Amino acid sequence: MQFIQVENLSLRYGNQDILNNINFFVTKGKIVGLLGPNGAGKSSVIKILAGLVFPDKGKLYIKNIPQPTFSELRQYCGYLIETPSFYPYLSANKNLTLIKRISKSTIDIDALLDKVGLAQVNRKKVKFFSTGMKQRLAIAQALLRNPEMLILDEPFNGLDPNGFLELKNLLKELSENGTTIFVSSHLLNELEQFADTFILLHQGKIAFNITKEDLIKSKKKIIFTFEESFSEETKLYLLNINGIFESDFKVILHLCPNEIAKTVNKLVTLKSTPINVETHTILQEKYFEITV
Amino acid sequence: MIRLIEIEVFKLFSSYRTYITFVIAIILMLIINLGFYNDGEELFDFLLQSISEYFFIEGNIINGYLISYLALNTLWVHIPLLIIIVTAYIFSSEFEYGTIRVLLTQPISRTSLLSAKIVSMILFIICFMIVVALFALVPSVILFDTGDVIVFIDGIQFIQEDNFLNRFFSTILFAIIGMVAFSSMAMYFALWFKNTLTAILISLGLLIVHTLLQKFVFGIFSTWQPFLFTYHISKWQLLFVNDIPFKSILNSVYFLLGMSIFFMSLSYYKFNKLNIS
Numbered sequence: 001m002q003f004i005q006v007e008n009l010s011l012r013y014g015n016q017d018i019l020n021n022i023n024f025f026v027t028k029g030k031i032v033g034l035l036g037p038n039g040a041g042k043s044s045v046i047k048i049l050a051g052l053v054f055p056d057k058g059k060l061y062i063k064n065i066p067q068p069t070f071s072e073l074r075q076y077c078g079y080l081i082e083t084p085s086f087y088p089y090l091s092a093n094k095n096l097t098l099i100k101r102i103s104k105s106t107i108d109i110d111a112l113l114d115k116v117g118l119a120q121v122n123r124k125k126v127k128f129f130s131t132g133m134k135q136r137l138a139i140a141q142a143l144l145r146n147p148e149m150l151i152l153d154e155p156f157n158g159l160d161p162n163g164f165l166e167l168k169n170l171l172k173e174l175s176e177n178g179t180t181i182f183v184s185s186h187l188l189n190e191l192e193q194f195a196d197t198f199i200l201l202h203q204g205k206i207a208f209n210i211t212k213e214d215l216i217k218s219k220k221k222i223i224f225t226f227e228e229s230f231s232e233e234t235k236l237y238l239l240n241i242n243g244i245f246e247s248d249f250k251v252i253l254h255l256c257p258n259e260i261a262k263t264v265n266k267l268v269t270l271k272s273t274p275i276n277v278e279t280h281t282i283l284q285e286k287y288f289e290i291t292v
Numbered sequence: 293m294i295r296l297i298e299i300e301v302f303k304l305f306s307s308y309r310t311y312i313t314f315v316i317a318i319i320l321m322l323i324i325n326l327g328f329y330n331d332g333e334e335l336f337d338f339l340l341q342s343i344s345e346y347f348f349i350e351g352n353i354i355n356g357y358l359i360s361y362l363a364l365n366t367l368w369v370h371i372p373l374l375i376i377i378v379t380a381y382i383f384s385s386e387f388e389y390g391t392i393r394v395l396l397t398q399p400i401s402r403t404s405l406l407s408a409k410i411v412s413m414i415l416f417i418i419c420f421m422i423v424v425a426l427f428a429l430v431p432s433v434i435l436f437d438t439g440d441v442i443v444f445i446d447g448i449q450f451i452q453e454d455n456f457l458n459r460f461f462s463t464i465l466f467a468i469i470g471m472v473a474f475s476s477m478a479m480y481f482a483l484w485f486k487n488t489l490t491a492i493l494i495s496l497g498l499l500i501v502h503t504l505l506q507k508f509v510f511g512i513f514s515t516w517q518p519f520l521f522t523y524h525i526s527k528w529q530l531l532f533v534n535d536i537p538f539k540s541i542l543n544s545v546y547f548l549l550g551m552s553i554f555f556m557s558l559s560y561y562k563f564n565k566l567n568i569s
Contacts, residue, residue, distance in 0.1 A: 079393075
């Protein structure tokens with residue numbers, strides 16, 4: 001079931017097209033990753049979905065029902081927009097209490113702070129928090145209303161590897177419990193680890209769109225590096241499977257996942273054991289294409 | 293709506309900036325009182341030099357009510373400055389902290405949010421003016437006792453002792469209306485520039501320019517007067533004239549209320565159309 005659907009979303013600032021007729025949908029309970037280099041328009045999409053920026057054109061459907069404005073989505077969503085923002089002169093607990101009162105939430109704040117690993121510092125003023133702590137508090141803020149959908153803009157900024165792992169697990173857990181998650185990031189490798197669908201944005205347009213299932217099934221770009229130059233037999237074999245020679249020691253192949261092991265085995269039997277195998281998904285290839 | 297107002301008031305009174313303005317206002321009033329307590333007589337002898345040739349003054353004209361009246365002269369610049377430091381901050385701090393994004397992603401309308409902020413701004417001005425009134429009045433009455441008041445507005449005005457408090461508190465009420473008008477303008481600039489300092493500087497700049505223009509009362513310049521907000525704010529002085537010109541004061545009240553409505557309407561329009569980047 002589609003939780004939201006966005007049609008023909010366009011945004012202009014002056015003469016510049018920020019977003020140009022974007023269409024996408026988000027399935028309920030799935031994690032959708034919005035990818036793109038800086039300036040691709042990710043934050044603009046997020047801000048429109050948050051009702052902070054008014055688009056020039058576009059239609060929003062929530063659970064297949066057309067909505068008069070994008071602001072309607074706020075009733076269903078928790079947000080983290082760009083940098084985490086709080087009243088620095090208030091404690092973590094007080095900051096959340098304020099927003100809890102505004103949003104008429106009934107959630108237990110102490111339990112929520114515990115969930116994001118901030119139980120020990122809940123009385124500490126936010127101005128003394130580190131970037132990672134603020135990021136965790138922002139996640140707690142987004143979860144305050146127990147939202148049906150979470151919209152997160154660059155949530156991994158400022159998190160150390162442990163913080164990233166914890167957040168990734170938290171998002172997975174939420175998704176398993178039915179929360180729909182829409183997350184933007186320029187960190188492709190991080191997002192690839194847990195998103196179910198990927199939307200690649202470039203210069204205000206959707207450059208590529210793929211589900212995780214299709215991504216797994218799709219051919220991968222494999223770069224084999226060898227210690228010695230290829231024998232004639234190996235060269236012939238690689239040419240037969242459409243190998244592109246980068247040098248006497250390096251070859252690029254596009255292979256389906258089930259072909260990779262078979263190819264390596266064949267190379268071993270040909271006494272050309274690769275010393276390094278580099279794998280790129282089709283999503284990574286597209287991403288590199290637009291960023292180069 | 294009540295909940296939003298409570299939250300805005302809580303935020304306002306959780307910020308140290310709010311208390312600093314109260315402390316400065318109290319110190320200002322205490323300095324005025326202590327100044328007159330120490331050197332009051334010498335100062336008044338100097339001020340009364342010109343009229344002492346024509347009048348025989350019996351007894352001491354310095355009393356608590358006169359000092360309270362003189363303390364009201366801070367309404368020209370000091371009090372407006374202190375007030376806009378806080379009122380501009382009520383609006384622009386949300387942009388500076390980025391919390392505007394958090395607030396506007398909650399299921400509340402922009403109009404409700406701005407209304408709650410405007411109500412908290414008015415409540416702050418009322419509290420602030422009550423504190424100013426109390427600290428202008430109570431210490432001076434304790435130090436100097438009460439008495440009739442002589443003031444110089446379009447000549448010499450004699451205000452009877454039992455008539456003073458009505459005029460004093462009417463002035464405070466009038467000042468609240470004036471400060472709301474001035475703060476509404478500061479609020480609009482705060483929403484426009486999303487920065488406290490810029491909003492304060494522009495509002496203060498306009499206060500200074502209007503005050504200066506108000507001094508040019510001759511020829512073509514005299515036609516400007518009714519359009520200067522400082523001209524209308526300064527009408528509080530007329531509450532200390534023997535025969536109070538109520539019509540003129542009411543006109544200024546209407547002007548200041550109109551100015552408040554104008555800037556509040558502009559702010560609602562601006563805020564509802566504003567893209568939060």
